[in-house]
Amino acid sequence: MENKKKDVSLYSQTLTVLFILLFMGSVFIVSNRNFDLFETYRKYWTIVIGLLFIIVACTNITANKGRMNLSIDTILKGVFAAGVLESFFALAQLFKFLPSFNRYYTYTGSFDNPAIFAMLLSVSTPIAVYFAIHETVSLKRKTVWWIAALSLLVFIAFSESRTGLLAAILSSATVALSESEKLRKRLFNLHSLILLLPLAILLFYLIYRFKADSANGRILIWRIVMDMVKERPLMGFGPHGFTANYMEYQASYFLNNPQSRFLLLADNVNNPFNEFLLVLVNYGMMGLTIVFCTLVLIIKRIREFNGSCRSVITGLTIVLIIWSLFSYPFSIPFVWVITLLILTIAFKLVIQRTYKYSCPIIFVSCAVCMLLTLYRYFPEREWSMVSFRSQNEGKDIVLSDYIRLYERLSNNRRFLYNYGAELHYYGYYDESIDVLKECSSKLNDYDVQMLIGNCLQHTGDTLGAIERYCYANRMVPSRFLPQYNIMNLYIVSGDTVQAVRVANTILQKDVKIERSKAVQRIIREAGELLQTQNSQITTEITD
Known part of the structure; x- marks a missing residue:
């Protein structure tokens, strides 16, 4: 009997430690020397150790005849600890002890985007609230948990992530309401709801106004996505559907709406900033229906779960749903780990009941x-x-x-783009065009079209290059480089009339980033061209 208890304890400790190592690796495997290489390490660490965790869990359930022993509280504390360490990481970057992984931001934590930093902290915040509410023995520890939760909210606010702040507040409120019957009675009455409704509207309005241009930019993306959905509503465009087709639709939108108020807001887009819309574009209503049915099933299973951690697991699910509405969380490794935790809790009872059949299938699937x-x-x-x-x-x-x-990575759109860029760099322009055209079937954006245009320019195909630059300009109308290249092509070919026309267009464009030295140089050269032409005309008239 004692040996059995020891075995159960060993399995529980192994699973718990393995999960915490998995999560820590998904956050902190990083290097400033070669960020992309370590990003690859981080991604594959998460996948391999995540699969190993599932295999060990299946072994645990089978060995214990349907029981899985997992210390959820310890795992949640491990996730919270990662959020705290990430905050210290950001502080070290803020005070220049560590470098930021993005030169445009003072601190980003162990990521290259402050939004992902805020995403991690928004996961840790409801966990801190959960333990603050559950701490009944020590007032000091309870106070520490509340201070930690508020500190995480402050860090999220300073990262300027609206989605992070919204996710942290709503998930923490969900945990607090689930755990406190007294709080539910106070809030869920007519007077409280009348007071809270305008406050909620004000909060959403302030969040929108805080970065109105960013919000309007996403509205533009979602509007164009709806045009894509209308064309292929049932089955979608396929696995690379969004990256291969969205920018073409954006170019068509601006071709048909040249005076659109979104001209300055449009950018090079590779994600719709909404996971549900991404599924809808790639896999149509069929794919989205499967996603929604799965989500409903997960929520149903969590509600049926009787453990004390149900409220915090619900809170974590809300965090992922909110981020899925406004960003791209499922491309981030640590989100995969949180999803694994949610699925483990949601389907724990189902797997335990059917372990004789489900565990061998899961085991073999994970091994493959x-x-x-x-x-x-x-x-x-x-x-x-x-x-x-x-x-x-x-x-x-x-x-x-x-x-x-290329033999192994020809289906990887980022590899194809890099391969095409290297061929261009070394002067193999025809070969670069072939690779980039293959890339455009999986990734067709402003950068791809500009690179093809530059290759055509070097091969002497002036008309082809101008066509590609015009296409890139329609994709992102606020960029100056396409028209600058067109102007120079007309100058080289001796077509002064067209060069002057393009120069006038450049001078009339609104500037998105006033401080850009490259844009200032382009405007200056366009102005000098017009000045030279005007001087020549004046001289001819005088003569």
């Missing part, structure tokens, strides 16, 4: 997935290393590496 993951990992790691070394190695070595990797 792990082998496939490792098969994909090695070429991606090598590509990251080749990309990093390409600055110091000769073109023959770099291109031979890319040719070899």
